[in-house]
Amino acid sequence: MPKLDFWYEFASTYSYLSAMRIEPLAAAAGVDVHWRPFLLGPIFKSQGMESSPFNLFPLKGKYMLRDMARWSSDLKLPKFMSPKMFPANPLNASRLAISFEGEVRKNFSRAVYSAEFTEGKDISDKATLAEILKKLGRDPEACFAKASDQPVKDKLRTQTEEAQRLGIFGAPNFVTSDGELFWGNDRLEQALAWALKR
Amino acid sequence: MPKLDFWYEFASTYSYLSAMRIEPLAAAAGVDVHWRPFLLGPIFKSQGMESSPFNLFPLKGKYMLRDMARWSSDLKLPKFMSPKMFPANPLNASRLAISFEGEVRKNFSRAVYSAEFTEGKDISDKATLAEILKKLGRDPEACFAKASDQPVKDKLRTQTEEAQRLGIFGAPNFVTSDGELFWGNDRLEQALAWALKR
DSSP states (O other): OOEEEEEETTTTTHHHHHHHHHHHHHHHHOEEEEEEEOOOHHHHHHHSSSOHHHHHHHHHHHHHHHHHHHHHHHHHHOOOOOOOOOOOOOHHHHHHHHHOOHHHHHHHHHHHHHHHHOOOOOOOOOHHHHHHHTTOOOOOHHHHHHHHHHHHHHHHHHHHHHHHTTOOSSEEEEEEEEOOESGGGGGHHHHHHHHOOO | OEEEEEEEEEOHHHHHHHHHHHHHHHHHTTOOOEEEEEOOOHHHHHHOOOHHHHSSSSHHHHHHHHHHHHHHHHOOOOOOOOOSSSSSHHHHHHHHHHHOOOOHHHHHHHHHHHHHSOOOOTTTSSSHHHHHHHHTTOOHHHHHHHHHHHHHHHHHHHHHHHHHHHOOOOOOOOETTTTOEHHHHGHHHHHHHHHHOO
């Protein structure tokens, strides 16, 4: 079965859209999706950017909000809501996501995005994350303990370094088995088609 | 007939792709396209950018080149070729385009893009533009004279100011009659669908 790496960032609005639509599209195409959270902060910093481009370039930020409203409507998602703190610090959510495997990671990631971008919650706050974990039937304290293990921290760091090696500079991204990189939620269809061609 | 404004910039690689594919798509959808050249330079400057984002952020620039190769292949366009000077100064080409109306403007604009991005020619060079004009059956000297008339210069300036008022920060863009702004070649289909819905 063709495979597609889905590189996502918890503070990224367009990653949220892809997280919500990738699985049905990939299933229909017969492509297996590997969810790979990473951190954009170090990548932005290495390019000389101290914040999200949506903050650094306010016109782009304003357009993004309108675009998210349109996409949310097209995809029949709840009304888009920007959290007060944007971009949110994604560290805790990313470590938790990495500490899970398979479907649990996918369900957790989608739940984080929903809390962040449809309820405007602060996902850097452990209380928000604990609530999400409880709803998923997980014990928050046990999850937090596992997510702060050194191997989990190392895995997130390694994964972010791998993103840099791939030439990633934003999110979301889709990378095929033969190393082809597609950037942006609106390129998901092209990435799936590429994965199938090989 | 629904109408769509196509805002393009002669130095913009993604505007080139849209210029090559917009007319058949719009005709099939029953949408009338109004071609509106403008200058990104003043808009980038007002955001604190002294060059194209593809130069300021080399990873983005590298990705863009790969992406152009893929799009060119998908759209069955000639092999993409980046001109030595990127971004090219679009002033002369833009004034010429503005001095033409209707189909002549469209044909001239596509010919400029082809010279720039499939032959790697310098479109800031009047010799390149003269060659294009001759191929289109126009008298280069008469065209240059008309393009340097004050009303043509003013129209380009006014048009660039209008782009700024619309919140435009990149290229290409598609704007519907009800003022909805879509940024990026990959949003052409959404823009056409929006134009038809109203």
